[in-house]
Amino acid sequence: xxxxxxxxxxxxxxxxxxxxxxxxxxxxxxxxxxxxxxxxxxxxxxxxxxxxxxxxxxxxxxxxxxxxxxxxxxxxxxxxxxxxxxxxxxxxxxxxxxxxxxxxxxxxxxxxxxxxxxxxxxxxxxxxxxxxxxxxxxxxxxxxxxxxxxxxxxxxxxxxxxxxxxxxxxxxxxxxxxxxxxxxxxxxxxxxxxxxxxxxxxxxxxxxxxxxxxxxxxxxxxxxxxxxxxxxxxxxxxxxxxxxxxxxxxxxxxxxxxxxxxxxxxxxxxxxxxxxxxxxxxxxxxxxxxxxxxxxxxxxxxxxxxxxxxxxxxxxxxx
Amino acid sequence: xxxxxxxxxxxxxxxxxxxxxxxxxxxxxxxxxxxxxxxxxxxxxxxxxxxxxxxxxxxxxxxxxxxxxxxxxxxxxxx
Numbered sequence: 001x002x003x004x005x006x007x008x009x010x011x012x013x014x015x016x017x018x019x020x021x022x023x024x025x026x027x028x029x030x031x032x033x034x035x036x037x038x039x040x041x042x043x044x045x046x047x048x049x050x051x052x053x054x055x056x057x058x059x060x061x062x063x064x065x066x067x068x069x070x071x072x073x074x075x076x077x078x079x080x081x082x083x084x085x086x087x088x089x090x091x092x093x094x095x096x097x098x099x100x101x102x103x104x105x106x107x108x109x110x111x112x113x114x115x116x117x118x119x120x121x122x123x124x125x126x127x128x129x130x131x132x133x134x135x136x137x138x139x140x141x142x143x144x145x146x147x148x149x150x151x152x153x154x155x156x157x158x159x160x161x162x163x164x165x166x167x168x169x170x171x172x173x174x175x176x177x178x179x180x181x182x183x184x185x186x187x188x189x190x191x192x193x194x195x196x197x198x199x200x201x202x203x204x205x206x207x208x209x210x211x212x213x214x215x216x217x218x219x220x221x222x223x224x225x226x227x228x229x230x231x232x233x234x235x236x237x238x239x240x241x242x243x244x245x246x247x248x249x250x251x252x253x254x255x256x257x258x259x260x261x262x263x264x265x266x267x268x269x270x271x272x273x274x275x276x277x278x279x280x281x282x283x284x285x286x287x288x289x290x291x292x293x294x295x296x297x298x299x300x301x302x303x304x305x306x307x308x309x310x311x312x313x314x315x316x317x318x319x
Numbered sequence: 320x321x322x323x324x325x326x327x328x329x330x331x332x333x334x335x336x337x338x339x340x341x342x343x344x345x346x347x348x349x350x351x352x353x354x355x356x357x358x359x360x361x362x363x364x365x366x367x368x369x370x371x372x373x374x375x376x377x378x379x380x381x382x383x384x385x386x387x388x389x390x391x392x393x394x395x396x397x398x
Contacts, residue, residue, distance in 0.1 A: 083353055088343045095339020109335055116356040222378045223363050 008144075008153060009302040011044070019044040019303050020256045023144060023153045026193040029245065032252055033192075034270065040261035041276055046299040047291065049275055058106040059175045061094035062217060063159065065115040066173060067139055070129055070160065074137040079123045086115050104221045105177055114175070114217055114224045121226050127162040127171070127213070138162075145204040148246040150253060156197055159215075161207070168209040169230065170197050173217065180216040180227035188214050189231050195241040198233050203242075328362070328379040331355050 010023040021028060021044065032039040041047045065086045072082025090098075090111055098108035130138040138161035147154040160171040172193065178184050188194055194212045201207040211232035218225040255261045268274050279290040299307070334348045342348050359378040366377040 080353075084346065084349055087349050087353065091339040091343035091349075095343065099339060108339065112352060113356050113359070116353055117360045120357060120360055220373065222359075222375050223373045 009306070010155075011300045011302045013303065013306060013308055014256065016259060017308055018256070018259055019299070021252070022151065023155050024147070024249065025155050026196050029196075029248070030192055033248060034267040035264040035274070036252075036255055036261040037263035037280070038267070038274060038276060040255075041279075046297050046303075047276075047295045048298050050294055050296045057094050057097050058101065058111060058219075061090050061098060061111045062114045062175050062219075063173050064093065065090045065111065066118060067159075069115065069119060070139055071137060073123070074129055079119055083116060083119050086119075087112055090115065105219050110219050110221070110224070114219055117224045118217070118226060127164060127169075130161040130163050130168060143200050143205060145200055147242075148249055150250065152249050154196060154200065154245075156193070156200060158197055158201070161201075161209070162213070168201075168207060169211055169213050170201060170209055171213045171215050172197070173215045175217045175219060177219060180218050180225060184216065185214060185227075185229040188212075188229070190237070190241070192241075192245075194231055195233065195238060196245075199238050199242055202235075202238070326381045328355060328358050328381060330379060 008023060011019050011021055014020045028039065028043045031043050068086035068089045069082045072085050073079075077085070091108075094111065095108055098106075098111055101107040104110065132138050132141075139159070141158040141161065142155070143158070144153055144155040146152070158170050159173050162169050162171055176184070194214075198209055198212055201209045211230060213228055213230050216227045216229075218227075263280060265280075268277050268280070274280075279287055279294075282290060331348075331351050334342060334345075334352055337348070342352075358381070362380055363373055363378050366373060366380075371377055
């Protein structure tokens with residue numbers, strides 16, 4: 001079945017023909033913790049809203065534009081040269097897609113503005129980009145490491161590692177339309193992503209990072225704002241997060257083995273309401289009707305590639 | 320040219336609405352867009368400092384030039 005021995009598949013089919021996750025990340029972990037049924041339908045079985053618009057890649061455009069600026073600076077280019085390089089990169093790689101955005105706060109002009117304004121704001125930055133042992137800039141560092149003893153792995157992508165007064169911090173860029181207030185930053189402590197990335201850096205990659213910095217970018221139709229917050233995380237908190245995560249992954253194994261993912265109604269109204277709220281409010285054939293009419297299934301590539309020939313795509317997910 | 324037009328940034332609409340791949344090859348066009356966006360930042364910062372609501376108009380309305388010296392000192396020295 002596995003034609004890619006060099007890469008562990010993120011998802012596999014189990015003996016019962018049900019999808020199981022082998023490589024976790026903070027997004028899937030958060031989905032699982034919010035509601036196991038949501039996780040089963042959304043993450044494992046790939047049910048998406050049929051009317052869900054095409055993502056314009058705004059966040060990626062801004063992230064990668066910033067990264068081009070950082071590379072230019074690292075290579076000793078001037079601010080103007082780095083800006084020209086970043087703008088050209090975004091136009092070439094995201095321009096057409098961003099021009100299709102109906103949301104003016106997340107279109108091409110907003111992406112270019114975020115890059116230009118950020119250069120004005122942070123070119124003379126006190127956060128210095130760290131250098132990896134091989135001499136490359138510490139940007140876009142991907143990791144995939146074992147977690148626990150039950151064959152689980154954890155993956156992530158660290159946007160940037162910086163030094164402040166000889167102390168290492170990981171940096172995560174966040175683009176948002178939300179105001180970069182104290183309330184916004186409070187959402188990152190405690191936080192699975194922050195803890196997971198610091199854990200991976202300290203315990204697995206052996207990088208002595210002190211903490212994490214959330215580098216926020218608020219984009220509006222006519223403005224962009226920037227704010228940062230530093231989070232130092234004590235070892236005890238990370239140990240606690242690790243133990244909790246192992247416990248949650250063990251529970252996920254129990255659900256996977258039994259093929260039963262219970263619902264947790266406490267998360268139904270989070271973030272404007274779960275996309276499956278209506279579906280969960282109906283049963284039996286009515287539920288199947290909701291799936292047929294409102295959703296489409298898009299399995300992860302690992303599952304599509306290895307789909308058992310005899311498996312029929314489950315209609316409705318509510319097994 | 321009216322005073323109002325003098326005080327308003329020229330929006331490079333043609334460039335912003337052009338084919339992104341063509342624009343990516345237009346070095347001068349990219350410089351024009353960068354200069355325009357840098358200017359809007361100054362305007363928005365000035366507008367925010369004076370508590371104004373941020374709109375397309377405030378972003379493109381050129382902020383009044385700042386005096387190098389205290390305006391009162393300037394008035395005294397000119398009299």
